[in-house]
Amino acid sequence: MATATSRRALVLVLAIVSAGCTGVSSPGGVGSGAPSNRLTSTGAQPTAPPTVWPTATQSQTTATPAGTYGPEATTPSGQASATPVTTAAPAPPSSPPSSPPSAPPSVVPLPTPAGTDVVFRVPILMYHRIIDPALAPGSLAGLCVPPPVFQAQMDALVRAGWRSITMATLAADLMAGTPPPARTFVITIDDGHRDGLTNALPILVRNGLVATYYVVTGRLGRAANLHPGDLATLAAAGMEIGDHTVDHVNLARLSGPALALQIGAAADRIAALVGSRPITFAYPFGDRNPAVIAAVRAAGLLVAVTNEASGPVSATNRFLLPRLEVRPTTTPSFLLAEMLWIAG
Numbered sequence: 001m002a003t004a005t006s007r008r009a010l011v012l013v014l015a016i017v018s019a020g021c022t023g024v025s026s027p028g029g030v031g032s033g034a035p036s037n038r039l040t041s042t043g044a045q046p047t048a049p050p051t052v053w054p055t056a057t058q059s060q061t062t063a064t065p066a067g068t069y070g071p072e073a074t075t076p077s078g079q080a081s082a083t084p085v086t087t088a089a090p091a092p093p094s095s096p097p098s099s100p101p102s103a104p105p106s107v108v109p110l111p112t113p114a115g116t117d118v119v120f121r122v123p124i125l126m127y128h129r130i131i132d133p134a135l136a137p138g139s140l141a142g143l144c145v146p147p148p149v150f151q152a153q154m155d156a157l158v159r160a161g162w163r164s165i166t167m168a169t170l171a172a173d174l175m176a177g178t179p180p181p182a183r184t185f186v187i188t189i190d191d192g193h194r195d196g197l198t199n200a201l202p203i204l205v206r207n208g209l210v211a212t213y214y215v216v217t218g219r220l221g222r223a224a225n226l227h228p229g230d231l232a233t234l235a236a237a238g239m240e241i242g243d244h245t246v247d248h249v250n251l252a253r254l255s256g257p258a259l260a261l262q263i264g265a266a267a268d269r270i271a272a273l274v275g276s277r278p279i280t281f282a283y284p285f286g287d288r289n290p291a292v293i294a295a296v297r298a299a300g301l302l303v304a305v306t307n308e309a310s311g312p313v314s315a316t317n318r319f320l321l322p323r324l325e326v327r328p329t330t331t332p333s334f335l336l337a338e339m340l341w342i343a344g
């Protein structure tokens with residue numbers, strides 16, 4: 001079994017090779033050749049104080065100072081912060097998520113994560129389109145992974161023993177404090193283009209994989225986008241439909257009802273189309289601020305993903321979960337090496 005050091009060396013070698021043949025430039029992207037910033041935590045430290053969580057009542061009725069919601073209580077060493085979010089005692093590990101009777105009825109209560117925070121070594125992949133760029137003139141070529149490339153990437157991962165879960169399953173695992181088995185990863189496909197159904201889904205199903213589709217509900221039915229009825233088709237195939245707002249706007253520029261509507265109305269539309277309300281969210285362009293994160297929480301969403309590759313996958317950081325961008329130039333061998341490095 002390779003040591004962590006030798007794995008890192010392998011990734012560095014592959015990074016050099018990949019950079020030479022792909023010319024990718026996305027900072028921190030899968031093909032960026034900069035794996036050193038991909039994983040900043042190594043797991044919960046036995047000496048760390050237990051992470052303290054807001055209860056549903058506190059999180060909904062108490063004003064939260066700016067800065068509370070960032071990578072809240074996690075340092076690069078993986079230790080819990082010395083500055084807890086609240087002074088309330090953490091829920092005991094055996095306690096199920098609870099909904100205090102004092103919670104306002106119009107607010108979806110947040111489950112209380114169980115136990116102390118644990119960093120999951122689970123890569124979350126970020127795709128946008130699975131299509132030949134020549135067939136997608138309106139999209140950036142770097143966001144278009146041709147189906148044969150996607151298939152080669154998925155085939156290689158499955159052959160190497162990787163299995164996927166949805167973001168919803170990862171969210172449940174985070175809340176329970178139970179890391180999934182080794183070589184578990186997540187596939188996310190943003191924006192709701194129709195090639196996610198016509199090109200990606202058959203490849204996913206053939207490989208026994210699941211993915212989370214982050215859909216922009218205001219674009220449903222447009223020429224290159226999923227039709228409203230497609231969401232139920234994807235859900236029936238085991239895929240998750242996640243919230244990616246109504247109009248794919250920069251949420252950091254909104255506030256109040258306009259901000260809440262972008263998140264909440266998209267969730268309502270998805271619920272109406274697939275029969276269950278989404279519990280995971282992706283920030284358009286990755287843009288957010290503390291008010292945006294608070295609005296995501298208030299809408300009842302449990303986790304959210306960014307467009308950045310660095311940061312821990314942990315309950316504490318669950319509204320800023322990192323993703324690895326997979327590009328058309330990402331070779332299966334590089335992708336595998338990167339994922340193994342994250343998996344430790």
Ligand SMILES: [Zn+2]
Nearest residue numbers: 190191284285
């Ligand atoms: Zn997007």
